[in-house]
Amino acid sequence: MTNRLKHFKHGGLDRRRHFMASIDSLIIHRGLFLILVLVLWSPSQALSVNEGNSEYMVKLAFLYNFTKFVEWPSTSYQNPGAPLAICIVGDDPFNQDLEMELRTRTVGAHPVDLKRSKTSDILTACHIVFIPVTEKNQAARIVSGLKGSSTLTVGEVEGFALQGGIINFMIEDNKLHFEVNTLAAERAGLKISSKLLSLAKIVREPAR
Numbered sequence: 001m002t003n004r005l006k007h008f009k010h011g012g013l014d015r016r017r018h019f020m021a022s023i024d025s026l027i028i029h030r031g032l033f034l035i036l037v038l039v040l041w042s043p044s045q046a047l048s049v050n051e052g053n054s055e056y057m058v059k060l061a062f063l064y065n066f067t068k069f070v071e072w073p074s075t076s077y078q079n080p081g082a083p084l085a086i087c088i089v090g091d092d093p094f095n096q097d098l099e100m101e102l103r104t105r106t107v108g109a110h111p112v113d114l115k116r117s118k119t120s121d122i123l124t125a126c127h128i129v130f131i132p133v134t135e136k137n138q139a140a141r142i143v144s145g146l147k148g149s150s151t152l153t154v155g156e157v158e159g160f161a162l163q164g165g166i167i168n169f170m171i172e173d174n175k176l177h178f179e180v181n182t183l184a185a186e187r188a189g190l191k192i193s194s195k196l197l198s199l200a201k202i203v204r205e206p207a208r
Contacts (some may be wrong), residue, residue: 001154058176059169060094060102063130063154066167067107069196072127073189076150083113087126089142090135092116124149130167131155139163150189166190168203179203 027086063086072084084107105112115126119138123129129151131139136157143153143164153165160168161181166188170177179201185192 002092012123017174039060055171056093057095057098059156061177062099062169063128064102064105064112066152066154066196067112067128068098069193070152071191071193072152076127077110081109081111082129084110085113085115085126086128087115087123088130089117089121089123089132090119090138091132093132093134112145124151126151128152128154131160139165147187152188152190153184162205164205167200170201177201181205 014122018049067084071177077084086102092099110123117123117126117129119135119142123146129142129146131142131153132187133143133156133183136155139155139157139160140163146153152167154167154169156169157162158170161179161184164180164181164184166184168179168181168189170179178199180192181203182197183205192194
């Protein structure tokens, strides 16, 4: 094996180890624990979503994990101990027990505040806005309404990142992946870790 190939494989292993070490365990009832173990032990690999609601268990775990690798401007918090707000817009597809556990977690000095919001709500105070597939017809309007705010928009429909969304979940061959619009992140004043970007497909917006 060449030194270059050894370096490449070693670097990939280091990224996986760092990502795993940065994910806090979400200890919840046994029905969900197995799914979270998969996330904890294989974060840099595409995950299977064949088991019913496991898709949204994994997606919510990743929403929390994204907070470990995204830096928001200090001005996005009212005070140093203010909550990090994750807003679920429209129909909430996530498991309520997992949501309750997530509300007990922190990101640095910031407790996690998980909120359910309407598509008509003002969302600029949210640090993360998740737009589920049920609200896909409202996605472009929601993203447009968040211009000028430091909000990490996350969607799950084809073309979301090209519309100006920042992170988009994708399922290919029953595996969960995500893509990142780095230009949209820069416009929002968000700094995304290179370690997270190394696991994503980078989306380039078309010239406007």
